[in-house]
Every structure is written in structure tokens, then in C-alpha cells.
Amino acid sequence: MSETGIEPRPQLVLEPAEFAELYQTHSRAVYYLALRYLGDPQKAEDVTHDVFLKVYRKFSEFRGDSSWRTWLYRITINHCHNVRQSWHSRNLVTNADEAVWDNAVAQSDSPFRALETKELGQRIQTALDGLAEEYRLLLLLVADEELSYAEVAVLTEQSADAVRGKLHRARKAFAVLFQQSA
Amino acid sequence: MKHESKLTSQEQEQLAEIKSQQASVREFASVEEVLRHDTGQTAVPPAIAERLAKSIQSLPRPPQTWWQRWLKP
Numbered sequence: 687m688s689e690t691g692i693e694p695r696p697q698l699v700l701e702p703a704e705f706a707e708l709y710q711t712h713s714r715a716v717y718y719l720a721l722r723y724l725g726d727p728q729k730a731e732d733v734t735h736d737v738f739l740k741v742y743r744k745f746s747e748f749r750g751d752s753s754w755r756t757w758l759y760r761i762t763i764n765h766c767h768n769v770r771q772s773w774h775s776r777n778l779v780t781n782a783d784e785a786v787w788d789n790a791v792a793q794s795d796s797p798f799r800a801l802e803t804k805e806l807g808q809r810i811q812t813a814l815d816g817l818a819e820e821y822r823l824l825l826l827l828v829a830d831e832e833l834s835y836a837e838v839a840v841l842t843e844q845s846a847d848a849v850r851g852k853l854h855r856a857r858k859a860f861a862v863l864f865q866q867s868a
Numbered sequence: 869m870k871h872e873s874k875l876t877s878q879e880q881e882q883l884a885e886i887k888s889q890q891a892s893v894r895e896f897a898s899v900e901e902v903l904r905h906d907t908g909q910t911a912v913p914p915a916i917a918e919r920l921a922k923s924i925q926s927l928p929r930p931p932q933t934w935w936q937r938w939l940k941p
Contacts, residue, residue, distance in 0.1 A: 705924075709917065717912045722903075727913075734916050739923050806894075810906050829903035860899045 700745045709738055712755060716762050719826050723766050725815050733769060737761050752840075755832050759841055763823065770819070813863035821856035828853060 700708070716737055721730035740761055741748075748757055814822045820842070827838045828849075839846040896902045 709920070713912045713916070714907065714910065717916070718907045718910050721910065722906075731913055731916050731919075734912070735919050735923065738916075738920055742924055743927065806902075807906060807909065810902060825899055825903065829900040829907070831904070857899045864899075864902070 700742060705738075705742055708741070708754065712758050713738070715755065715830060715832075716758055719759065719762055720766055722811065722814055722826055723763075723819075723822060724769060725811055729769055733762060733765050736765055740765075753832070753837070755830070756837050756841065759827065759833075763841060809864060809867040812867040813860050816863040817856065817859055821852065821859060824849060824853055825856050825860060 713734060717730055717734045720733040720737075721727060724730055724733070737758060741758065748754075752760075814825070817825070824838065824842060827833055827841060828835075833841075835846045835849055839849045842849065844852075894905075896905065
């Protein structure tokens with residue numbers, strides 16, 4: 687049985703109630719990943735719409751060999767990459783040198799201290815925007831408790847050990863950027 | 869002995885502001901915790917579901933299988 691209660695099975699279309707349940711269960715995760723990965727609420731809306739429309743149309747292609755969440759994330763990541771590539775082709779963007787983060791040290795023992803307001807979301811976005819795309823995606827995926835390291839590794843097409851190694855650097859870089867955004 | 873408040877209204881407002889700020893400051897143990905909290909605070913815009921419903925309605929219906937056509941009176 688899947689996490690939505692919908693049994694993965696080959697069928698042509700999703701029943702409306704099944705699709706509604708799928709959307710209810712996973713739309714926040716899909717929207718949040720797109721929002722923080724792309725840093726643009728309008729693009730995140732478009733991606734979320736397109737992802738679920740694709741799921742509705744291509745439901746018969748879901749074989750049930752991965753979880754719904756993993757399948758949805760795979761579609762979301764691909765879609766976000768397409769959006770970014772199309773945007774990058776029109777705009778020049780540079781990422782900060784990764785070596786900076788290796789040498790950087792967070793200035794306090796509790797770097798993640800923030801006012802629990804809208805400011806927090808803005809600071810998170812600023813910190814994520816300063817990361818390399820790979821690090822940003824890894825952090826966003828690992829933060830989802832429904833995903834294992836193995837699933838994150840499959841989604842990002844690398845080994846679980848590589849994920850762990852990169853995560854160490856990504857966390858460090860995020861901590862520095864988060865502090866700087868205060 | 870009971871002490872009466874000697875604070876002016878302006879001082880009381882400042883005190884209330886400081887207290888509210890103190891109450892809303894939050895510490896997180898890890899990046900993942902920050903992001904999970906942020907996820908919980910992020911609402912999915914209702915416009916997406918409305919747009920999705922319209923898009924699905926406008927999709928062409930899947931073709932009927934032979935047995936569906938056969939069963940149709």
C-alpha cells in the first residue's frame with residue numbers, strides 16, 4: 687500500500703477522488719521544492735500545475751517500483767531543470783566559489799536563530815540562492831523525512847556515500863549564508 | 869508591599885514589542901529542521917488546484933476500449 691492509500695496499479699486514468707487525494711498529500715512537498723529550488727513563486731506555481739497535470743495524464747506509466755513521493759519529485763526536478771535551463775539561457779548567473787564554504791566557519795554555535803516571521807522565509811531563500819544548485823537540491827530533498835538517503839541518491843543520480851559527503855559541505859555553506867542574511 | 873506600575877504608555881508599548889519579539893525568536897538545531905519548519909509554513913496557493921481542474925477538464929477523453937464500445941447500448 688502506498689503512502690496515499692492509493693494502490694499503485696496499471697490503469698489508464700486516475701479516478702477524480704484518487705487524484706484529489708494524491709494532490710492533497712503531495713502538493714505541498716512539490717510546491718515547496720519548486721519554490722525554494724527556483725526561488726520564484728510564479729514559476730513554482732507553474733511547475734506544480736505542470737507536474738500534477740503530467741501525473742494525471744501519464745498515470746499509467748507509474749509502475750509502483752518507487753514511492754509516489756519519489757516519482758513526483760523526479761518529475762518536479764526534471765521540470766525545474768528545464769525551467770532553469772531556459773532561464774539561464776537568457777540570463778547570466780554565477781554561483782559562489784565552493785572553496786569559500788570549505789574554509790568558512792559559522793560564527794556562532796546556533797547559526798539557525800531567526801525571527802519566526804516572513805523574514806525567515808526570505809533568509810532561507812537568500813541562503814539557498816547562494817548555494818550551488820546541486821547543494822540546494824540535496825538539502826531540500828534530505829529535509830523531506832519521507833525520503834531515505836538511498837532515494838535522494840537515486841533522485842540526484844549518485845551514490846548514497848556521495849550524497850552524505852556533499853551534504854556535509856552543503857550544510858556548512860548554508861549555515862554561513864544563513865548567518866550572513868541576518 | 870504592592871508596587872504600582874510607573875511605566876508610561878510609550879514604555880509599555882516598547883516593552884510589549886520586546887516581549888513579542890522574544891516570543892517569536894526561534895532556534896533550529898539543523899538545516900533540515902529550518903527547512904521542515906519552512907515547509908510547514910508554506911501554503912500551496914489555491915490557484916494551482918483551480919488551474920489544474922480547468923486543465924484536466926480541457927484534456928481530450930481517453931479513447932474507449934472495444935469492450936466499452938461493445939457494452940454501450
